[in-house]
Amino acid sequence: MTEMQATTSAATGGTPGRVVLVTGATRGIGKTIAETFIAAGDTVATLYRGGDLPDGVHGYVADVTDSAAIDAAFTAIEKDHGPVEVLVANAGITRDTLLMRMTDDDFDAVLDVNLRGVFRCIRRASTGMIRKRTGRIILIGSVVGLYGGAGQVNYSATKAALVGMARSITRELGARSITANVVAPGFVETEMTAVLPEDTQKQYKSAIPAGRFASTGEIAGVVHFLASDAASYISGAVIPVDGGLGMGH
Ligand code: NDP
DSSP states (O other), X not given: OOHHHHHHHHXXXXXXXXXXXXXXXXXXXXXXHHHHHHHXXXXXXXXXXXXXXXXXXXXXXXXXXXHHHHHHHHHHHXXXXXXXXXXXXXXXXXXXXXXGGOOHHHHHHHHIIXXXXXXXXXXXXXXXXXXXXXXXXXXXXXXXXXXXXXXXXXXXXXXXXXXXXXXXXHHHHGGGTEEEEEEEEOSBOSHHHHTSOHHHHHHHHHHSTTSSOBOHHHXXXXXXXXXXXXXXXXXXXXXXXXXXXXXXX
16 A cells, blocks of 8 residues: 555545445446545455446456356455455446336336345345455435436336345344445436536526535545444435435435
8 A cells, every 4th residue: 555545544534455346337426436445545346347447446347137247256356355345336227217108128127237236246245244244335326216206217216225225234234343324316427417408407406405416526425434434333324415405305
C-alpha cells in the first residue's frame, strides 16, 4: 500500500486492504464505487460480462444470472486475493414499460439480474464471511423501491425486495458481525440520465428537493461508509441518497 492510500484510508475511517467485490464495475455507479475502494487501499474485484475495466480493478467474467459462473469467479477471487469481505451488489438492469405492455420476459429478465443475481452473489459470499465471522453486504436499491415508479413495475419490485433480503440476512447473520444494508439512490448522473431530453431532466429535477441529480461519487461515498468501521452497528437499514426525493417513504 502506498503512503497516499494509507492516508486516504485513515481519513475515511475504513479498514484498508480488504477484498471488496463490486458487481458490474465497468461503468456508472459501480465504476465509481470500485475506484473509491481502490483509492482507500482495498483490493477490488468485479464480476463483469466483458469490456473495459477501470484501472486497478481485478475482473472475473461472470454473468450474475449464472450460479455456476458466479461460483467459479468467487473461487478464483479467493485463490488470487482471499475471501470477499465486502460485497457490493450493484449490477442491475431496467426494462421499463407500462404494466399493460410488460411481457413475462420483461418481468423475468429484470428479476433474474436485480433480485436472483443479488441472491446468488450473497449466498456465495456468505460462506467466506461466516467462516471469517465478519462481512459487509451492501445492496444498491433505488428510490423507486419504496416510492414506486410508473413504467417500472418489474424494476421497483426487485428494488423493494432487496429491503426484505437485507433485513432477513441481518436477522440470520447479524450475530456473526455481518451487516447487510440497502443504499437507495434517486436520479444519478450516469449515461442513462444523460440521454434524457432536457425538458424531462428539468421536470425530474423540479421534483427533487435538492434540485439536481446525484453524482456517482455521492452514492459511492455512502457505500464506502457502510463498509467502514464507523458503520459496524448499522444493519438492515435503507439509506436514501436521493436529494430528498423519496422522503417519507
Ligand atoms: P449501468 O447500466 O451504467 O451499469 C450497470 C452495470 O451492471 C454494468 O457494469 C453492467 O455490465 C452490469 N450488469 C448488468 N447486467 C449484468 C449481468 N447480468 N451480469 C453481470 N453484470 C451485469 O447502471 P448504473 O450505474 O446506472 O446503476 C447501477 C446500480 O444502481 C443498478 O443496480 C441500478 O439499478 C441502481 N440505480 C441507478 C440509478 C441511476 O440513476 N443510474 C438510480 C437508482 C439506482 P455490462 O456492461 O456488461 O452491461
